[in-house]
Amino acid sequence: MRGESRGQGAPSLWPSGWRRLTLAEAGKWLSGGTPATSNKAYWGGDIPWISGASMKEFHIRDSDRRVTPLGAKNGSRLVGKGATLFVVRGMSLKSEFRIGVAEREIAFGQDCKAVIPVDGIDPYFLAYAIKVRTPEILRMVEETKGCPVTAGHG
DSSP states (O other), X not given: OOSSSSSTTOOOSSXXXXXXXXXXXXXXXXXXXXXXXXXXXXXXXXXXXXOTTTOOSSEEOOOSOEEOHHHHHTTOEEEOTTOEEEEOBSGGGGTOOOEEEESSOEEEOTTEEEEEEOTTOOHHXXXXXXXXXXXXXXXXXXXETTEEEETTOO
């Protein structure tokens, strides 16, 4: 249902000025990555590196693993404050859907996806709009070689 009204004389489903978007239209989608762990120049910096295991809070501020700017450029992905991140593969998807909003610049691994909201989209509203669909998202999870993944993200 793309329209703002339900028919002749029917009230709008959305508050005045709101419009319905698909997730693809809501922002720029990014995949993460992991810099080579064997390269010491990539690790131990000031940039939190978020993985499926480290994403435990809705407000994403820090991680026990950190990368350097060089590490972020060579294998990972940087996003700024306001990016919505969520886990797309890993054991946590057997029982929960982890999602949150970056409170600062962070790097993230391949077990996560990020959405940079387009202008006019509040990152917290976007994250909560996705989070409310948790039961549906968890029903889409498949197990592959003992590790749950979301459908289509093998």
